[in-house]
Amino acid sequence: MGPLDPKVIDLITAVICFSVVFFTFARFLLPRLTKVLEARQDAIEGKFERSEAVYAQARQIHAEYQAELSAARHEAARIRQTAAEEGSLLIQEVRATGQRQRDELVASATAQLEADRIVAEAALREDVFKLATDLAERILGEPIADERRAREITDAFFAELDAEAPTKA
Template sequence: MGPLTPNTAELVLGLILFFAVFGLLGAVVLPRIERTLAERHDATEGRLERAEDARSEALRIYHEYQAELAGARHEAARIRQRAAEEGAALVAAVRAEGQRQREELVAAAAVQLAADRVVAEAALREDVVALATELAGRVVGEPLAAQPRTRAAVDAFFAELAVREAGAPNA
């Protein structure tokens, strides 16, 4: 038996053990190795795929958020514009109301002033008549208040004064 002629019993026993080990490896160990490799592949490649899915989902949500934010900015600008217009309208209305009240006050004051002027003129005329009559009576030396011509002369004087005032331009 030399190295080129093997022992048949050893050869058969070696082949049987080889196929038994090969079968055991193929049936038990190789599926476990494949499962472990698949798990590792899933762990690496699956994480990348899941990360990419998460990234795309985050981008979608970000774009939705940006769209909603743009809509909210547009709505806020519209609300600000409407508030500015309403404020301007309110200011104009309040200004018009104030102007109307001012005109009413000026008109009422003008009427009151005219009425006060008429009353003051009447009182002053009576005082001027009384003082002029008294002064004239002192100059003449006798009381003139009881004479009917006195009142007629004073009325004529005031009528002439009114005509002069109506003809003269106001300064």
């Protein structure tokens, strides 16, 4: 008994099983498989035709896009040029405004410095007067009774210094 000399019962069982499987395939699966293959073939052919139409439409849209893109580039260049011109005008205006504000600030600061100098000079003259009076009282050993006279002397001294200041400068 080997594969070349099978038993009859095994052979009949194998033929029946093969027939059942073949009949099932031929009766149910093969028609469905054929339908699926035909549908796939139709779909492929239809898709190919549709893809050709879509490709032609895509080429047309691409040409329109290129034309619009070219127009947009020209418009963008014009807008950039206009913006550059407006920007330079704005810069000039801002510089002029800044220059005016700077000049006003410098004038204001100069006036404030002059006022502060006058106040500081008055305060220093008063301090010098007090120090001179204190020094004179120490030298004399007694308080100075005539403050009006002492103030006149110090004012005359400061007037003399003010008169000499322009000649030294």
